[in-house]
Amino acid sequence: MKFEQNRAEERHGRILDAALKVFARKGYRDSSVDDIAGQSATSKGGVYFHFPGKQAIFLALMDRAASRLLDRVEAVIAQESAPVARAEAALHVVLRTFARHRALARLFLIEAYGAGREFHARLMEFHELFIGVIRRHLDDAVAAGVIEPVDTELAGRIWFGALNEIITYWLLTGRPGPLEDSYASLRPLLFRSVGADMPPPRGAAGAKGTP
Amino acid sequence: MKFEQNRAEERHGRILDAALKVFARKGYRDSSVDDIAGQSATSKGGVYFHFPGKQAIFLALMDRAASRLLDRVEAVIAQESAPVARAEAALHVVLRTFARHRALARLFLIEAYGAGREFHARLMEFHELFIGVIRRHLDDAVAAGVIEPVDTELAGRIWFGALNEIITYWLLTGRPGPLEDSYASLRPLLFRSVGADMPPPRGAAGAKGTP
Amino acid sequence: MKFEQNRAEERHGRILDAALKVFARKGYRDSSVDDIAGQSATSKGGVYFHFPGKQAIFLALMDRAASRLLDRVEAVIAQESAPVARAEAALHVVLRTFARHRALARLFLIEAYGAGREFHARLMEFHELFIGVIRRHLDDAVAAGVIEPVDTELAGRIWFGALNEIITYWLLTGRPGPLEDSYASLRPLLFRSVGADMPPPRGAAGAKGTP
Amino acid sequence: MKFEQNRAEERHGRILDAALKVFARKGYRDSSVDDIAGQSATSKGGVYFHFPGKQAIFLALMDRAASRLLDRVEAVIAQESAPVARAEAALHVVLRTFARHRALARLFLIEAYGAGREFHARLMEFHELFIGVIRRHLDDAVAAGVIEPVDTELAGRIWFGALNEIITYWLLTGRPGPLEDSYASLRPLLFRSVGADMPPPRGAAGAKGTP
DNA sequence: GATGAATGAGCATTCATTCAT
């Protein structure tokens, strides 16, 4: 029975993997359940056994992806100690992950809009989740006196929106070639926006220059 | 003949107006040409007489809207003299216009993504157009020594992306109630991002110079 | 008024010419009245002024073509004196005319079938008309004792059907390259079918060799 | 699984049967897929599950019919020994089959022309197939010295074309009442066309040899 | 007479979903 459960879970996951590929390639509306069934080496009936419908697949896919992404964010944040660095880290992981997984990026930045009314609320929840992370650490920074008091929710939203535009543009036009190159220029602008001193670049881990 | 031409143009415009309403209400994919025909008090055949197809309607709609919006932007910019104020003005008009015309906002911020691959390139062109306006005036500001040298293209993109996120969130959740309220908090963050001093708020222009 | 009448007739003919081109190129069902209007440098409304509808155009076209073809047949027959030669001449003109006017051939051999029930009766009338011509001269030949008594109606139909198949095959496959080449081989077979001696080839006009 | 396969094949065949009826009654262009679905007691979707489209149905129908007809031809030919009798048999089966199955006749002699460009090539292939059968046996007859050397391909085409015209005329006008009556008059004309002696009528085979 | 805008019925095709096996 444990065995069967695993098999079911594996199938479940396989369908989501297939859906991600298909949705990213053809877009939500132009993907058919048959496409997903084909890509996941299952039958249409099989897909409907594991999911109640096409919408549910997309929703489950967003949930799984968002939760994995948040986990990664939390993991990276845990390695930073300075509040601003933590906020920054959150942003950077998202950029890096999307740069490495275009399909994922398409899902959140493009397809979720086109999938229809039903997904918008959920998408906004995800935005809030990520913005909330940024915001929390900016709040810490304010509390610690590292940055001036600002509307941290709005600041988080700005950071997030800026990132979105950059990644979306990259997704749809291919520019700039290596997405991560944007980050070096992006950093100072965002930091300045909340009146933070430029901390050493991420990864330099505070080891440099402190006597 | 002049008369007939006007009649044709009027119908053309009426169809676009109807399409805007319908697309904003039901989304591009869930809107049928019949819906548009009904809303514009025309027959389906009439719609197809004026437009080659559904996609063309959406495209024409985006073009018309973007061109009107750009005109408004240019008009407002012309009333400002300081470069940073001009860049800011561009942003502000967009915010105000979208706040007053939710349907328009939906079109550009939501539906254009869901309408399919064919529209993405065009949408990005519009982004570039607006970002280009901001950028040009930031360049002027740099040249005038008003702000420090920054990657103005990226700065423009950040401003634009931040605005997008704010408006999108408002569109989909209704928060904050009056969208324009965001502007007051947004301003200092964006200005700081490019290292600009806070100019007096827009519209306070007449107050300048009073001791 | 005579002038206007001529203008109208000219337009009428121009539309038929255009229709012939269009029908031959795209087939009756895939040709639109717009296509015909375009090809005849008229407006759709103009076409409908001269003809009550698409069917009527096709019918008028068939009538005009058949009548011209019959005229040509009669003219050529008048130049022959031997009854069998006359029957043969009828066949030969049709072959030659269709070989030189593919569009015409398409009209009668292909499109008339696809145009729908309404045209079938008329098409069969045309078949009968041509077969009647052949038959009449075969009857003369029988009466003159030149050929044995045969079912001349059937013989006419056979001659006509054979010709049809040959031309149709040529129309749709392009073989044989020069359609008229078939004629030399066709002649003896058809003549033998009615038990006629092989007369000298048409065009040799009895002048050759007879002392 | 064998069972399901049968069920699928049965449905497949049922749809073709329905299509034959519908196409023969209304013509290819005036038949809708809905008509076929209705006639086959299936849903439109069901039809599309078994066939990729309307054209494919027509094509499959032609293929099935032609293959069945060819089988019948071969079977009848096998019962004759004389080459000319075999060629004749081929012709006769076609006449008889079409006389008994008007729908089939309509399909090949009328609708295939009206169905559009796409079908013409296939139709000509069928013509060639049947003509090839006749031709082969005429070749045998020539080789056996039974008939004089003639262009057997052309002779086959003539026989076939003659038959076509006769059947087509019967289909569209109803004359002669019993189509098969034509055959008795047709035989001598065709035989003579290739210079063959009149063999005893088909079916009289058992009478052969009685002094 | 001529034009072209407008109409509206018709149709092939797609696809999410259901269900018998």
Add this chain to the structure above:
DNA sequence: AATGAATGAATGCTCATTCAT
């Protein structure tokens, strides 16, 4: 659990025909 056959509603688009100007 899984399959694939079946359903039926939905929709973009075409086009013969009409008619106001």
